[in-house]
Amino acid sequence: MPAMSENLMRQLQLLPDYLGSHLLITISALSLGIIVCLPTAIAVTRIKKLRWPVLSFASVMQTIPGIALLALMVPLLGQIGFVPALVALFLYSMLPILRNTVTGISEVDPSLIEAARGLGMTSNQMLWKVELPVALPIIIAGIRTSTVWVVGTATLSTAVGAKSLGNYIFSGLHIQNHTSVLVGCIAAALLAMILDSLIRLSEIAVTQRNAFKGGLAALGLIIVLFGGLSSYAFKFDSSESRPIISIGAKTFTEQYILSDLMATMLKDAGFNIDTRSSMGSTILFDALKNGEVDCYIDYSGTIWANHMKRSDTKSADIVLQEMTDWLKEKHGVLCLGAIGFENTYALAVKKGLAKSLELESIADLSKHSPNLLIGSDYEFFSRPEWFAIRDNYNLNFDETVSMDHALMYAAIDANRIDVVTAYSTDGRIAAHDLVILRDPKQALPPYDAVLLLSPQAAENKNLIKALMPIIGSINNQLMQQANMMVDIDKEPTQKAANYLAENIIE
Amino acid sequence: MIELQKVTKSYGSSHSEAVKDISLKVAEGELLALLGESGCGKTTTLKMINRLIEPTSGTISVKGKDITSLDPVTLRRQIGYVFQGIGLFPHMTIAENISIVPELLNWEKDKIRERTAELLALVGLEASQYKNRKPAELSGGQKQRVGVARALAAGSKIMLMDEPFGALDPITRNELQQEFSKLRQELKLTVVLVTHDIMEALLLADRIAVMQKGRLVAVGTPHEMMSLKDDPYVSSLMQTPRSQFEKLDQLLDRKDAGHE
Numbered sequence: 001m002p003a004m005s006e007n008l009m010r011q012l013q014l015l016p017d018y019l020g021s022h023l024l025i026t027i028s029a030l031s032l033g034i035i036v037c038l039p040t041a042i043a044v045t046r047i048k049k050l051r052w053p054v055l056s057f058a059s060v061m062q063t064i065p066g067i068a069l070l071a072l073m074v075p076l077l078g079q080i081g082f083v084p085a086l087v088a089l090f091l092y093s094m095l096p097i098l099r100n101t102v103t104g105i106s107e108v109d110p111s112l113i114e115a116a117r118g119l120g121m122t123s124n125q126m127l128w129k130v131e132l133p134v135a136l137p138i139i140i141a142g143i144r145t146s147t148v149w150v151v152g153t154a155t156l157s158t159a160v161g162a163k164s165l166g167n168y169i170f171s172g173l174h175i176q177n178h179t180s181v182l183v184g185c186i187a188a189a190l191l192a193m194i195l196d197s198l199i200r201l202s203e204i205a206v207t208q209r210n211a212f213k214g215g216l217a218a219l220g221l222i223i224v225l226f227g228g229l230s231s232y233a234f235k236f237d238s239s240e241s242r243p244i245i246s247i248g249a250k251t252f253t254e255q256y257i258l259s260d261l262m263a264t265m266l267k268d269a270g271f272n273i274d275t276r277s278s279m280g281s282t283i284l285f286d287a288l289k290n291g292e293v294d295c296y297i298d299y300s301g302t303i304w305a306n307h308m309k310r311s312d313t314k315s316a317d318i319v320l321q322e323m324t325d326w327l328k329e330k331h332g333v334l335c336l337g338a339i340g341f342e343n344t345y346a347l348a349v350k351k352g353l354a355k356s357l358e359l360e361s362i363a364d365l366s367k368h369s370p371n372l373l374i375g376s377d378y379e380f381f382s383r384p385e386w387f388a389i390r391d392n393y394n395l396n397f398d399e400t401v402s403m404d405h406a407l408m409y410a411a412i413d414a415n416r417i418d419v420v421t422a423y424s425t426d427g428r429i430a431a432h433d434l435v436i437l438r439d440p441k442q443a444l445p446p447y448d449a450v451l452l453l454s455p456q457a458a459e460n461k462n463l464i465k466a467l468m469p470i471i472g473s474i475n476n477q478l479m480q481q482a483n484m485m486v487d488i489d490k491e492p493t494q495k496a497a498n499y500l501a502e503n504i505i506e
Numbered sequence: 507m508i509e510l511q512k513v514t515k516s517y518g519s520s521h522s523e524a525v526k527d528i529s530l531k532v533a534e535g536e537l538l539a540l541l542g543e544s545g546c547g548k549t550t551t552l553k554m555i556n557r558l559i560e561p562t563s564g565t566i567s568v569k570g571k572d573i574t575s576l577d578p579v580t581l582r583r584q585i586g587y588v589f590q591g592i593g594l595f596p597h598m599t600i601a602e603n604i605s606i607v608p609e610l611l612n613w614e615k616d617k618i619r620e621r622t623a624e625l626l627a628l629v630g631l632e633a634s635q636y637k638n639r640k641p642a643e644l645s646g647g648q649k650q651r652v653g654v655a656r657a658l659a660a661g662s663k664i665m666l667m668d669e670p671f672g673a674l675d676p677i678t679r680n681e682l683q684q685e686f687s688k689l690r691q692e693l694k695l696t697v698v699l700v701t702h703d704i705m706e707a708l709l710l711a712d713r714i715a716v717m718q719k720g721r722l723v724a725v726g727t728p729h730e731m732m733s734l735k736d737d738p739y740v741s742s743l744m745q746t747p748r749s750q751f752e753k754l755d756q757l758l759d760r761k762d763a764g765h766e
Contacts, residue, residue, distance in 0.1 A: 115593025117558055118666075119607055119656070120582035129606075133597040207597065 010492060011168065011183045019187060021163035023228035025085050026154045026191070030147055032086070033093030038139075041101030042127065051102065058095040066092060066153040070160045071280055080279075080287040085157035085164075092153055093146040100142025104135030140203040144196050151192040155184065160283055161248075161276045161292065165191070170278035174406055175253050175486050175493065194224060245463060248284045248296035249277035252405060253486050253493070254343065254425055254479060258297045258449075260497035262467060269466035281379075282306065289331045294457040295467065299343055301385070301445035303327070311384045316342070316446035323450075332455035336464065337471035341425055341479040344447035345385055347374075348422040348434040350412060361438040365419070366394045375401040375408050375417035385444050392443040425476055427484025449474075473504040507664065507696045508532040508555060513564030515550055524550045526720040527564070534663075537690060537697040539711035541704065541743075547720040548700045552666050555698060556585045568664065583607055586657030586695075589668035592649050594641035600626070600652055601637035607660040625655040630685065647678035654686065658693070665690070667699045671706065683710060704747050708732075716740050 044050045061069070069092060073084030108131050116126045132139070155166030168184025171177070198220045205214035245266055249259035256277055263273050276293060285307060287293040303323050304310050314322070320338060327333040347362055354360070357368050365372070374397045380386055381400050389395065401417055408420045409428045422429050422436065424447075429436065451470060457463055482496040508531070515525040525547040532538045540548040553559040554566060557578040566573050573581055594603050604625055605618045613621070623633040629651040641649055650670060657665055670686075671679045687710055690697055701707050707714045708728045716723045716731070716739070724731070724740045732748070734740050 109591075109593075111589075111591030111593045112595060114558070114589065114591065115587075115595070118556065118582060118587035118589070118593075120579050120584075120610060121606075122579050125610065130595060134595070136597075 007177070007179045007490075007492075008183070011180050014168070015183070015187065018163055018165050018167050018184075019191070020228050020230075022151075022154055022165045022188070023191070023225070025082065025089060025157055025162055025164060026147075026151050026195075027225065028086050029089035029093055029150050029154070030143075032090045033097055033146060033150075034143060036090070037094050037097040038101060041098050042105065044098070044102050045105045045131075055095075055099060055102065058098050061091040062095045067156045067159060070156050071283060074160050074283050074286060078290065080161035080283060080292045081276075082162050084160050085154070085162035088160075089150050089154055089157070093150045096142040096145040096149070097139075098142075100145075101135065101139045104138030104142075105131050107138075108134045136207065137203065140199065144199050147195050147199060148192045151188055151195060155188055158278045159251075159280050161279050161287055163276070167278060170251055171256060171493075173404065174251050174278070175256060176406055177490070194220075198224070244274050245271045245294045245457070246274045246276055246292065248279055248287060248293035249275065250281055250284060250296075251278045252423070253483050254423070255297065256493040257482050257486065257496045257500065258339075260494050261470070261500050262295060262297075264494075264497055264501060265469065266463070266466055269462065271463070271466065288333060288452055288454045291454045291456045293454065294463070295451065295453050297339065297449050298452050299447040300338075300450055301344065301447040303450075304445055305384045311388070313388065313442055313445050316448055319446050320448055320450070327452070332458065334453040334455075334458035336451040336453055336467060339449040339451060339470055340472045340474045341476045342446060342448050343423050343425040343479070344444055345380065345421050346424045346429075346436040346439075346444075347389070348420050348429055348436050349418060351433050351435050353418060354435045354437075359435075359437060361440050362389060362393045362395075362443070363440060365437065366396075369395045369397045372397055372418040373399045373401060373416070374419040374421070375403055375411055376421040377405040377408070378402050380421050388445075389439070389443045392441050425479040425483055427480050427482075427487050430480070431484065431488045449479075469504055474500060478503055507534040507536070507569060508698065509567045510551070510555075511565045511567075513551070513554060513561045513566060515547075515554065515559060516562045523720050525554070525561075528717075528722045530715060530722065530725065532696055532698060534696055535694045536712045537695075537699060537710060539707035539714045540698065540700045540717060541707045541714050542702065542717035544702060546717045548717050549668055551717070552668055552698055552700045555666055556582045556587060558582075583610060583660060584662050584664070586662045586665040587667075588650075588653050588657045588665065588670045590670060590672045592653040594649055594652060594656075596641055599638050599640060600631075600644070603641065603652060604656045604659050606656065611660055621659060625658060626652075628658070628689065629655045631655075645678075646674050647682060650674060650682060654689075663693070663695055665695050665697045667697060669701055670699070672701075672703070686710075704743060705750075708747060716743065 040054060044054050064072075066088075070085060070088040073088045074080055077084050077087065112130055112134060113126065116130045121129065154164050155169055157164045158166035158170050165184045165188045168180045168187070172180030172182075172184060198217050201213055201217040201220070204210065205217055247259045247262050247266070249255040259275055259277055263275055266273050276287075279287070279293075281302065284293060284296055285298065285303075288296060300316070300319050300323050303326075304319055308323065308326055324335040327335050347365070349359055357364070359365060359368075376386075381402060397419070401411075403411065405423075408417070408422070409432050411417045412420050412434070413432060420434070422434065424436065451467060453464070453467075478500065482500050485491040485496040485499060486493055510528055510530045513525060513528045514523060516523040528551060530538070540551060542548045550559055554561050555568070555573075557573060568576075568581070568585070595606075598606075601619075601622045604622045608618045608621060622637060626633040626636060631648065631651055636644075636648075641652070644652065653670070671682055674682065683706065689695075699707075699710065708731070711728060713725060713727055714731050715725045718739050724734060724737050726734065731740060732744055734744070
């Protein structure tokens with residue numbers, strides 16, 4: 001129990017930062033949504049021709065999954081962080097506000113419209129004195145729906161590099177820290193409920209013309225805004241004196257540990273740092289290219305296959321050299337060097353199964369594969385590496401199952417799948433009693449961990465000096481140990497980073 | 507006060523004429539009933555007077571002025587308008603509903619307050635009791651009283667009424683008709699009343715204009731209408747009240763006979 005509360009305290013320390021950013025994105029997107037959608041909806045009720053195109057556009061935006069809409073904004077807007085999150089969430093907020101306002105106004109009792117005209121109201125007076133007030137409850141209902149959706153969907157903006165309560169959820173899911181996931185979910189739910197109630201209270205205040213309730217709603221809103229944003233605004237102020245180095249991380253344990261390690265090293269060297277974790281892989285690379293992220297750890301095989309679009313397999317040295325040259329020439333990105341460990345995809349099976357089927361290498365799998373199930377993360381089965389090993393070793397599995405990386409081990413434990421595509425540095429390979437099958441044909445490209453710097457950061461001599469100790473200093477065993485500390489022993493990632501730091505300095 | 511000259515309203519193709527070639531005069535202080543079945547064009551005729559509907563041809567003048575020369579919004583603020591749907595605004599209090607037109611005309615707040623109380627008293631509602639209520643808290647008859655008060659608010663001397671008492675129960679309707687009759691004589695209102703209720707037309711109107719399929723069939727006092735024999739449509743219309751009177755007479759006779 002003390003461990004639990006310690007964990008909780010650690011999570012809550014992050015709350016001002018995450019909540020502030022979450023609130024800022026949410027409120028901005030909703031305000032923009034209301035400012036744009038109310039006049040648009042009114043125009044739609046006046047010009048019938050607009051109705052179909054406007055509502056269809058908003059509906060289409062709504063059908064795009066939140067995470068995809070957010071991710072699409074990154075290449076479209078050419079940047080990461082607040083702006084793409086704001087635009088995506090704004091698009092997401094539109095439909096309920098538009099549809100409810102249009103419905104509310106067009107369903108005002110025709111006898112009221114006739115009365116208003118008959119009494120001599122102009123079209124404008126009709127709108128402000130009759131149509132909008134009568135439609136108000138329906139319009140407010142739309143805004144409330146939007147609010148709840150946007151607060152929820154804003155958790156996904158973590159993936160495009162904007163901090164949010166989603167940071168708790170993403171990292172918590174990946175390193176199996178359930179406290180973190182719960183803190184994120186509860187904070188988001190509470191925020192949604194509070195904002196929803198405040199809007200409802202404002203509506204009651206308006207319709208009942210109750211100044212007390214109106215004041216209460218305004219006070220509540222001010223408290224939420226100032227409470228949420230103050231720590232955030234304060235942070236901006238204090239950091240202006242020193243340049244901020246932005247460290248990126250993808251969504252798995254090793255990445256969280258290494259970003260914490262780099263953060264520690266840079267802080268010690270006097271840099272002011274900002275960590276952007278749980279980012280999508282290609283989003284992170286794009287962010288590095290245009291300098292929104294200064295440094296992160298990637299893998300040679302990932303750059304080779306995903307960005308250089310190479311499907312041939314070369315030795316590790318050649319891949320590293322060609323990749324370094326390509327990054328420099330094509331994007332001005334500096335590859336500072338290999339960290340020392342390799343985190344390749346590897347096919348692993350339970351020891352018992354390996355023994356009974358006499359499996360040593362992937363080649364041994366080919367005759368058994370029609371009776372086996374293979375599980376992997378979301379991307380593997382659409383990656384060139386999969387096609388390479390499948391075709392090289394003539395694999396024909398009964399079924400391929402995609403799931404969250406963190407769940408694969410539980411699945412093979414429960415015998416729901418027989419083969420997993422593990423990451424070779426994963427501490428859970430040993431912990432779950434799995435064996436890695438050799439790749440004698442070298443069908444899988446090498447996945448040397450490399451430290452990449454953005455074009456701007458590449459000019460920063462002090463930065464390079466501060467990060468240089470990482471290069472060539474962490475071998476597979478060390479990385480596996482650090483991963484195990486987090487995945488198996490449930491230690492915080494910072495502790496694993498400290499462990500690495502102690503072992504680097506030799 | 508109100509004059510229609512050869513007024514026609516057609517929709518879409520010229521074949522579907524809702525109102526055909528109507529000429530009518532309404533004198534100051536007169537109540538003219540437009541009587542006819544539903545779809546005969548009586549409501550269309552009424553709505554052309556305050557330009558809720560624009561005629562296809564012909565001219566309409568109010569107080570001697572061609573209404574096409576007037577801004578429709580200004581025109582409507584000078585003419586009271588009451589209809590069956592009443593159209594009280596549900597989000598406003600009774601007082602606010604009544605003060606709509608004075609507010610549109612930028613009257614002073616005190617004057618509006620005074621006027622509202624005066625009007626509520628005029629239509630038989632206690633101001634202190636009703637002014638802050640919402641329309642939903644009122645009965646049908648009370649709502650229609652407020653509707654009349656609202657139409658009178660800016661002191662207009664002309665009233666257009668479209669089936670104003672149609673949705674009320676017979677007792678309330680009778681009561682309101684009587685009160686309205688008194689009220690309009692006191693205020694010397696010029697009224698055009700659209701109705702399909704022959705009894706209502708006979709009891710309230712100074713003159714009745716009978717419409718059929720968009721045309722004006724006959725115009726005359728209630729007495730003239732009852733005795734008009736040469737128009738088959740009008741005499742068939744008047745057959746209904748006539749037979750009702752006869753039936754009533756019989757009932758009264760029989761009752762008297764029973765006493766004897």
